[in-house]
Amino acid sequence: MNILIIIVTTFLITYKAFSSVGFEDGVISEFAVSGRSLAMGNAFIAKVDDSSSVFYNPAGLGTVRGVRFHLSNFHVETNRGWMGATSGGSVTDVPANFPKGFSLDGNREILLANRDKFAFSKFSLMPNLTFRNFSIGYLFSRQTRATISSAGSELFEYAVRQDMGPYCALNLPLFGGILKFGATAIWLTRKEDFGDVDKDTTIDLQDGDYNEGTSWQIISGFKFTVPIYSLPTIALKMNNSASTSFGAASGSAGAPIKIKQSVDAGISITPQIGKVMRIHLEFNYKDVTKNYDMSALRRATLGIEFDVKRTFFLRFGYGDGFGSAGLGINTKKLQFDFTTYAVDTTSTDFRGSEDRRFALTVSSGF
Numbered sequence: 001m002n003i004l005i006i007i008v009t010t011f012l013i014t015y016k017a018f019s020s021v022g023f024e025d026g027v028i029s030e031f032a033v034s035g036r037s038l039a040m041g042n043a044f045i046a047k048v049d050d051s052s053s054v055f056y057n058p059a060g061l062g063t064v065r066g067v068r069f070h071l072s073n074f075h076v077e078t079n080r081g082w083m084g085a086t087s088g089g090s091v092t093d094v095p096a097n098f099p100k101g102f103s104l105d106g107n108r109e110i111l112l113a114n115r116d117k118f119a120f121s122k123f124s125l126m127p128n129l130t131f132r133n134f135s136i137g138y139l140f141s142r143q144t145r146a147t148i149s150s151a152g153s154e155l156f157e158y159a160v161r162q163d164m165g166p167y168c169a170l171n172l173p174l175f176g177g178i179l180k181f182g183a184t185a186i187w188l189t190r191k192e193d194f195g196d197v198d199k200d201t202t203i204d205l206q207d208g209d210y211n212e213g214t215s216w217q218i219i220s221g222f223k224f225t226v227p228i229y230s231l232p233t234i235a236l237k238m239n240n241s242a243s244t245s246f247g248a249a250s251g252s253a254g255a256p257i258k259i260k261q262s263v264d265a266g267i268s269i270t271p272q273i274g275k276v277m278r279i280h281l282e283f284n285y286k287d288v289t290k291n292y293d294m295s296a297l298r299r300a301t302l303g304i305e306f307d308v309k310r311t312f313f314l315r316f317g318y319g320d321g322f323g324s325a326g327l328g329i330n331t332k333k334l335q336f337d338f339t340t341y342a343v344d345t346t347s348t349d350f351r352g353s354e355d356r357r358f359a360l361t362v363s364s365g366f
Contacts, residue, residue, distance in 0.1 A: 021118075021145045021159045022194060024343045026292030026299075027320045029239050029262060030055040031163050031186065031217075032126050032139055035075060035337035035361030039326025040303025041317025042341070043284040046223065046235035046268035047305070050335075051130040051363070054137070054169040057221035057237040058182030061171035064132045066332075070365040073126040073137075077339075077359035081117040081147075085110045088117075105203045107146040108156045112199060115150035118345060118355060133171040139186065140164045148199050155196040156203070162191045165214075178227060183241070184219040190246060190256040213246030213255040230271040237264045260291040280305040297321060297350045313337075320344050321351040335363040 028042060034052035037044035045057040051070055053060035078101075086101040087094050088110075100106025107119050121144050128137025146158040167186035173179070191210040197203050218241040225233045240261045248255035268282035286299040303317040313328035324341035339359040346352030 021147060021157050021345075023143070023145070023159060023161060024320070024345075025260070026262075026287055026294050027343055029264070029286075031188070032073075032124050032141055033075065033359075035326060035339040035359045036305075036313070036315065036328055037303075038319075038341045038359055039315035039317055039324050039328070039337065039339040040282065040305055041284075041301040041319030041324050043266065043282045043301040043303035043317060043319065045221070045237045045264055045284055046233040046266040046282050047270070047280050047303075051126070051128050051135060051137070053130075053171075053182070053221075054128075054135050054167060054184045055219060057223065057235055058169045058171060058184045058219060059180040059221035059223040059235065059237075061130070061133050061135060061169060061182055062173045062177055062180040062223070064130060064135075067129075067131040068365055069129050070137075070363050071127055072365070073128060073361075073363045074123070075126075075359065075361045076123040077121070077357050079118065079120040079355055079357040081355070082119040082121055083358075085114040085117045085119050088114050104144060104146070104158060104160060104205065107144065107158070108148070108199065108203060111146060111148045111156065115148050118145070118147045120145045120355065120357065133173065135169040135184075136167070138164075138166050154199050156199045156201075157196040158203075159194045160192060160205070160210075163188060165189050176227075178225055180221075180223040180225075182221045186217050186219075187214065188217045189214045189249075191252075192256050193253075208251055208253060210252055211254045211256045212249040212252035214249070215244045215246040215259075216242065217244065217259065218242045230269040233266075233268045233270075235266040235268075237266075238262070239264075261289070262287045262291050263289050276309050278307040280307065293348050295348060295350045298344065315339075317341070322354055322356075333364060333366055335361070337361040 048056040048060035049063040086097045097110050124141035142162045144160050165188045169184035171182040191212040193210050220238045220241040222236045240259045243261045245258045246255040265288050266284040270280045282303045284301045301319040306314040315326040317324040320343045322342035326339035328337040342354050342356045345355045
């Protein structure tokens with residue numbers, strides 16, 4: 001009898017570990033993503049020259065143009081599974097299903113009629129004041145992933161993560177900007193929960209259900225730009241440079257999972273084509289230190305950006321084994337990016353299962 005209990009318990013623990021969906025932290029390690037970067041396969045640590053530098057590579061603050069006070073920096077994205085689930089069924093169901101897609105239990109309800117679809121949604125706000133060598137702001141980000149399998153499973157599987165906190169970033173240029181060093185410090189509060197429940201059970205997560213905690217997270221970066229034609233650039237970015245862990249919040253289910261310390265490397269060139277166009281080409285290799293269990297092919301990302309008068313942008317990329325693309329408009333008071341990209345939902349395979357996503361980023365300010 002004791003042996004049977006051990007076997008059953010082991011099975012349940014194993015099933016729990018592999019049935020719950022999670023997040024692709026090894027592929028996308030940034031707390032707040034950029035639609036511009038995602039369009040280029042998320043190969044961006046050498047090019048980054050705007051407010052997203054704070055999370056992609058704070059050394060990029062040394063190439064920010066002008067002073068920007070971003071009131072919104074709003075980013076929202078969904079995937080093909082989410083759109084299929086909210087728009088599936090009768091046309092008359094769409095008005096009711098669409099708002100359900102933004103809550104966890106609403107996802108459960110619409111996925112009951114759309115088995116095997118993998119629903120993903122994410123939105124973030126990052127108001128900030130950014131100018132050359134300095135940025136200060138506040139981050140709020142929330143993402144949800146969920147599915148119900150048709151293969152005999154009676155479980156609604158989900159993952160929820162919310163990040164928020166103030167941040168400050170600094171940049172130190174040397175030798176006329178040839179060398180740039182930067183660091184970002186964010187007092188991060190993270191709430192997350194990974195689990196599964198009976199598909200017919202209403203789910204209403206309370207504070208005590210989440211793993212919640214706070215931690216100082218330091219992101220450090222380096223850029224070396226050769227001052228010759230095409231501006232060849234070599235870049236490095238380290239996540240969780242201080243290797244800190246989360247402290248558990250009072251009344252929570254425990255501390256969130258520690259963010260792994262990882263290093264990304266990149267190289268790029270930016271040749272001028274004619275009087276009004278520049279082309280940016282970049283290659284990044286994610287997690288050089290191999291702290292995430294991914295194949296080398298999944299770590300390699302490529303991106304290209306066509307820049308017309310620093311106003312209109314056409315972008316293409318390759319990341320996590322899949323293609324990406326995007327359009328962008330950049331004026332002094334408004335930035336607009338529409339992007340499609342994809343990630344692999346399998347844990348270690350290369351091109352195992354495509355999760356195609358669509359993102360809209362709008363940043364307004366002065």
